Amino acid sequence: MLCFINGGSVHRAGQYWEQQAEAFLLKQGLSLVARNFLTQLGEIDLIMRDESRLIFVEVRYRRRSRFTSAAGSVTQQKQKRLEKCAKLFRKQHQKWSDLPCRFDVIAYDEDSQVPNAIWLCAVFESTDW
Template structure:
């Protein structure tokens, strides 16, 4: 299963690079969890969660980013900033890149600032 996730993470990173973002880190892991991609978008850090759904019976991929997952991503982002002080002055946001097999998987749904630092999905 990890191989499938890695494939879509690479696709998302390539897509975001084509949109002008620069990769800072991938698969940043802490005891709280993992952030799939950390990208620089102009002067903002985008912490990116990549989701893929092969079937729609449980809803779209974007809907799989639960409140609990958002909390884990936020904690990981805090850890990243604590361990990488050079990035602490940059404004941050949390993006979601969603791929759904029942849609055109070559063009992901990119939700910029999908959730904020304190609440759920915007």
């Protein structure tokens, strides 16, 4: 079990799980486009691509999923922020703007003995393209 406490721990834990998710997705045959795309509106953890589309990935980790699972913690408000960030990414990076895209979640719940990646594809779709 990983335990992250005190100063900077949330950031370090986030980086760790994002690295795990990236390695997992690379093994699944996706290619990395960008990581930690930061805007004033928020951040996209990973931007990947497969043969035909751009994939915006939110990585979620929950130490305890008593109230909600890692996957369940991606609220509608978070989805809206991700959509806006994705739209900005596509605007700033024209070479990707014509590719269809989807939004995936990689979730890790530490309640289990060994937290495995749960890959939820096309968790939500943007209505604002």
